[in-house]
Amino acid sequence: TCKLHVCNVRPWLLVRQRHPLGLRDSARSYSEANTWSKNGIGTHNANGAGDFISNPEAIGLNLWPPVRAMEKRTERTEVVLLATGSFNPVTVMHLRLFELARDHLHETGKYKVVKGIISPVGDAYKKKGLLEASHRLAMAELATKNTDWVEVDAWECSQTEWVETVRVMRHHQQKLEAECQESPEKVAHRKGHKRKRDRSCQDVPDLNCSNRKVVPQIRLLCGADVLESMSVPNLWKDEDVLEIISRFGVVCISRLGNDIRKFIYESDILWKHKNNIHLVEEWISNDISSTKIRRALRRGQSVRYLVPDAALEYIEKHELYNEQSEEKNAGLSLEPFKRNCFSNPS
Numbered sequence: 001t002c003k004l005h006v007c008n009v010r011p012w013l014l015v016r017q018r019h020p021l022g023l024r025d026s027a028r029s030y031s032e033a034n035t036w037s038k039n040g041i042g043t044h045n046a047n048g049a050g051d052f053i054s055n056p057e058a059i060g061l062n063l064w065p066p067v068r069a070m071e072k073r074t075e076r077t078e079v080v081l082l083a084t085g086s087f088n089p090v091t092v093m094h095l096r097l098f099e100l101a102r103d104h105l106h107e108t109g110k111y112k113v114v115k116g117i118i119s120p121v122g123d124a125y126k127k128k129g130l131l132e133a134s135h136r137l138a139m140a141e142l143a144t145k146n147t148d149w150v151e152v153d154a155w156e157c158s159q160t161e162w163v164e165t166v167r168v169m170r171h172h173q174q175k176l177e178a179e180c181q182e183s184p185e186k187v188a189h190r191k192g193h194k195r196k197r198d199r200s201c202q203d204v205p206d207l208n209c210s211n212r213k214v215v216p217q218i219r220l221l222c223g224a225d226v227l228e229s230m231s232v233p234n235l236w237k238d239e240d241v242l243e244i245i246s247r248f249g250v251v252c253i254s255r256l257g258n259d260i261r262k263f264i265y266e267s268d269i270l271w272k273h274k275n276n277i278h279l280v281e282e283w284i285s286n287d288i289s290s291t292k293i294r295r296a297l298r299r300g301q302s303v304r305y306l307v308p309d310a311a312l313e314y315i316e317k318h319e320l321y322n323e324q325s326e327e328k329n330a331g332l333s334l335e336p337f338k339r340n341c342f343s344n345p346s
C-alpha cells in the first residue's frame with residue numbers, strides 16, 4: 001500500500017493495466033520508469049516488467065484526462081455529523097451511532113465524514129431525571145477521549161434557555177462557515193505565499209490563494225425514535241422539521257421498536273424529503289438506552305461494557321444516578337411542549 005501511495009498510482013489504473021506479473025509490477029513500471037510517455041507505459045523499465053502496453057494512446061488510453069476526470073468524479077461532499085440528545089448518561093451505543101453513520105455515508109462514495117459532534121441538551125429541557133449538564137458533558141468528554149474524530153460541544157448546554165435542534169444545527173453550520181472564511185492573510189500565511197500588492201501598495205486579492213474552501217455540511221445524526229418523535233403533536237415545529245430535513249439532512253439509525261420506513265411513508269413532510277434522510281440499518285441490533293442504564297444503576301447492577309469505562313468511573317466517583325436524581329423535573333412539562341403550546345394554544 002505504501003508503495004502505491006508513494007508513487008501515486010491509483011488502484012483503478014492498476015486494474016486497467018493488470019498484466020501477467022501482477023499489480024506490484026504495474027505499479028513499479030510507473031514509479032521506476034516514471035512515465036506515461038508516448039513510448040508507452042513502462043517501456044523504460046529495464047527488466048521489461050512493464051512492457052505490457054506499448055502505446056496507450058493507440059488503444060484510446062489517453063491517460064491524464066481520465067485521471068483528472070476520475071479525481072473530479074470522486075470529490076466527495078464533506079459532512080459533519082451532529083448528534084443532539086440528553087446523553088444521560090452517554091452509552092457505547094451513542095458512540096456506535098457515529099461509526100455506523102460514517103460507514104454508511106462512506107459506502108455511498110459521495111460523502112466524506114470529517115467530524116462528529118455530540119451536543120448534550122441544556123438543563124432547561126426539563127426532562128425527568130435529567131442530570132446537570134456539567135456532569136453529562138464531563139461524561140461525554142471522557143467517553144470520546146479515545147476517538148480522533150468525534151468531539152463534544154458545550155454550546156447548546158451552556159445556553160440558559162432550551163435551544164431547538166434546528167438552532168443548534170444553524171449554530172454549527174455558521175461556525176463551520178466562519179472557520180472556512182479565513183482571512184486572505186491567514187490563507188497566504190498557511191500556504192507560505194507573500195502578500196501581493198499593487199503599485200499604490202494596496203493588497204491585491206490573490207485568486208490562487210483565496211478563501212474558497214468548500215464548507216462541510218452539518219447533518220443531524222439520530223436514532224429512529226427521534227425521527228418518529230417529530231410527529232408528536234406540539235413537540236417539534238413543522239417549519240423546524242422541514243428545515244432540518246430539507247436544508248441539512250438526517251442520518252437515522254434503526255432502533256428496535258421503531259419502524260422508520262413506515263413512519264416516513266406516513267409523514268407527508270418526511271416523504272417529500274426522503275432523499276435527504278439516510279436510513280442506516282444496525283444489523284448488530286443493540287437495545288441500549290440511557291433510561292435502562294439509569295435503571296440498572298439505581299438497582300445497583302453493573303453497567304460495565306454498556307457505558308464507556310471512563311464515564312463509568314466518573315459515575316461511580318460522583319455517585320450519580322439514584323432514586324432521588326430520577327425524580328428531578330418530575331411533574332414538569334418538557335420545555336418544547338411548553339413553548340409550542342404557549343405559542344400555539346389551540
Ligand SMILES: Nc1ncnc2c1ncn2[C@@H]1O[C@H](COP(=O)(O)OP(=O)(O)OP(=O)(O)O)[C@@H](O)[C@H]1O
Pocket residue numbers: 083084085086087088093094097221222223224225226253254255256286287288289290291292
Ligand atoms: N440503541 C440506540 N439505537 C439507535 N439510536 C440510539 C440508541 N440509543 C440512543 N440513540 C440515539 O442517540 C441520540 C441521543 O439519545 P439520548 O441521549 O436521548 O439517549 P437514549 O438512550 O435515547 O435516552 P433515553 O433512554 O433517556 O431516552 C438520539 O438520537 C437517540 O435516538
Ligand SMILES: O=C(O)c1ccc[n+]([C@@H]2O[C@H](COP(=O)([O-])O)[C@@H](O)[C@H]2O)c1
Pocket residue numbers: 084085086087121125127163164165166226235236237240336
Ligand atoms: O427542536 C425541537 O423542536 C425539539 C423538540 C423535541 C426534542 N428536541 C431535541 O431532541 C433531543 C431528544 O433527546 P431525548 O433525550 O429527549 O431523546 C434533544 O436534543 C432535544 O433538544 C428538539
